[in-house]
């Protein structure tokens with residue numbers, strides 16, 4: 089499943105090609121995605137409009153169009169959004185395509201059809217049901233240890249589950265949460281009610297580092313993305329703890345331990361993480 093860093097790399101790779109271009113025509117070959125595509129509504133809101141900017145919120149790509157509309161794309165489990173010459177033959181599972189004035193086609197291929205394509209008023213994005221419940225954006229300026237601590241006020245429960253709660257902070261999946269806690273030296277089962285301000289700051293810093301590293305490493309395959317053959321899922325981050333049960337901790341040599349929290353594997357160093 090594509091994670092936040094992959095969507096950010098996709099955003100960065102598409103941005104220089106799409107901004108300034110105009111969507112001339114929309115083709116919906118199969119509307120049966122996670123949320124059923126409404127071809128008429130989509131065409132009415134996007135056709136003839138020029139792309140102003142590419143944004144991202146959590147794992148949603150936001151293609152901001154002129155005159156107050158935004159094209160929202162989510163890749164679901166298996167979606168691929170790629171830009172190809174307009175005359176490129178249609179591929180299997182290419183459910184939605186946008187033909188651009190420059191002679192290119194932005195196409196969504198999604199074999200499992202968990203993706204989403206819809207257009208919304210830009211001014212109503214934040215309040216829409218898809219976005220209203222989302223937590224803090226970890227790569228936005230407002231993200232900090234203090235912001236995490238504020239979200240944790242009055243709560244209990246393990247810090248790892250808290251970190252993976254998209255209502256708190258978006259985009260921190262199991263691997264990224266595991267690695268962030270390792271870097272911050274925080275035990276994954278520690279209660280959020282028992283973390284000092286300094287440790288919250290270390291944790292926020294570690295989350296940004298881990299995500300940024302994934303984006304940087306994913307960015308090295310940018311050209312692959314442009315033609316749509318990018319790797320899916322987690323970008324390769326150098327994993328210090330995740331998947332390394334029994335191997336020596338890179339910091340202190342103590343064997344890494346594995347436990348299961350809320351059905352997910354967690355790996356940690358019993359000496360470095362308290």
Ligand SMILES: [Zn+2]
Pocket residue numbers: 337338339340341342357358359360361
């Ligand atoms: Zn250690």
